[in-house]
Amino acid sequence: MTVTGEKKRSWMIDTTPLRVVTFRRMWIGNGASYFGFQFTSVAVPVQMFAITRSPFWVGLLGLAGLVPLLIFGLWGGAVADVVDRRRLLLFSSALTWVVTLGLLAQAALGVRSPHLLLALTAVQAVGFAISSPARQSIIPRIVPTGMVPAANTLNYTTTTAGGVLGPLAAGLIMGIWSTGTGVTVAYAVDALLFTVTYWATWRLPAIPPIEPDDSGEKPTAGLHGIVVGLKFLVTQPVLLLSFGVDLIAMVFAMPRALFPAVAEERFGGGAAVGWLFSAIAIGSVLGGLTSGWIGRVRRQGVALVAAVVAWGLAIGLSGLAHQLWLMILLLAVAGAADLVSAVYRQSIMQTFAPDRLRGRLQGVFTVVVAGGPRLGDLRAGGTANVTGVGASWVGGGFVAAGLALVLAAAFPALIRYRPAQQPEEKH
Incomplete structure (x- = not known):
């Protein structure tokens, strides 16, 4: 093998975990x-936004999803x-599927109720909060420990690829049809694709809990557990x-609730909203x-702290852009930084925790990772009503970068962290 080939392979994504059939199916x-x-x-x-014409109502969607996450996560x-983690995934996935069908039904019937949207968002968050800990805690059970970072990277990269194509396709739908028809088609696509997800979950093997170890602690599903x-x-x-810096990044620098307003005010609406929702991915x-x-x-x-700081700076700068291409570029830089921080956060958590x-x-991790952006939606929408959309977006990004540096400097345990079992380099 040539040196060039070795270098290329060392920088390309590691696909080794895909050799494990169970992981590949998941x-x-x-x-x-x-x-x-x-x-x-x-x-x-x-x-x-079409119903209320208010960024604050869009931000309330984040609050509607946050409360169930705190409880059910x-x-x-x-x-x-x-319990068997496969069975738990099947149950929670079925719940999420039913909510998607409910969103489809209300859109098709022309129900213009912001309260119904908030309620459906809350129930959807329940399904996600139950399924996410099971889904993520399965990974160390089906791949060797050394493959965990690569497996997490594959998952994040693939899901974010969906995060690129999905919003772009949704934006195209919004540009072709009216808002009412466009959202109906979007919900229908989600409901159809969920059949693939449910099939893949069904094909997973049983993943029962491991017998208690010498610690003597027997897991329970109640408050004590x-x-x-x-x-x-x-x-x-x-x-x-690691949880703290992620909360800072998401609460202060997640501009998602502002995308519909910015797409319409700066770029004339249409497919622009799809590009904004896709850019980070x-x-x-x-x-x-x-x-x-x-x-x-x-x-x-x-590396984790540096990635969070880069995220905040890129978000802040993107809010200053008035050209769609420049805003997309800066949001993409933020997305690359977010991928790095997400992989390290997940890998640190999975290797620290014993299986029991x-x-x-992972439930706490779900509350933090999924709850943070929802708090960010509420923060962004609420601040925008007071300071304006631009100030809410830009100020949040720069504040997040500064607070991440302050937290890391005040409590240096994170910046001192290295993997517990890092193999020594051979010379």
Whole structure:
């Protein structure tokens, strides 16, 4: 093999986990699910803005999804440590599917109720909150520990590829049809693609809980089980800080709730909204495709903080752009940084936690990772009503970058972190 070939392979995404049949099947299901969901994630805020003409109401969608996440994310993580994780995925996926059909029905019938949209968003968040801890805690059970970062990178890259194509296709739909017809078609596509996801979940093998180890702690799905997981979490400052910087990034620098208003005010609406919803995912895909270096970084805590700071700066600068191409470019840079931070956060959590606690900690992770953007939606929409859309977008990005640096400097455990079992380099 030539030196050039070795170098190329070292920078390209690591596909080794796809040799594991079980992971490959799950990977296909995750990709189909996220691609389909992007149609709904664009259609819901577009429909809400069309009904209310208010960024604040669009931001309330984030609050509607946050409360169920706080409750059912923790409970779903505890349940994932007690029951067969495949069965839990089947149940929660069925719930999500029913909600998608409900969104389709209300759009097709021409129901213009912001309260119904909020309610359906909340129930959809319940399904996601239950399924996500089980889905993520399965990965260390089906691939070797050394493959976990590569498996996470594959998942993030594939789902963000869906995050590129899905919003672009949804934006095209919005440009072709009127808003009412466009959102109906978008919901229908999501419902159809979910059949692939459910099939892939059905084909997974049984993944029952592992017998309790010498710790003597027997997992339970009740409050006691959740408390045990939280007690473990508070003894791990690296985990706490990784959650903290992610919350900062998402709460202060997630401009998603502002996309419908900016698309209409700056770029005339139409397909522009699809490009804005796709831009972050475009950067994540490009970052994932060139992610062969991620597994070789030893100072993973430093890399995580740097990625969050880069995210905030890119978001802040993108809010200043009045050319669609420039805004997309800067949002893509932010997306590449987000891919890096997401892989390190997930990998750190999965390798820190023993399997008997993995579901519960993944539940906390779900609350933080999925709840943060929803708080960000509420923050962005509420701030925009006071300061204007531009100030809400730009200020949030720069504040996030500054706060991430302050947190890392004040509590240096994260920037000192290195993987516990990093193989020594051979000279």
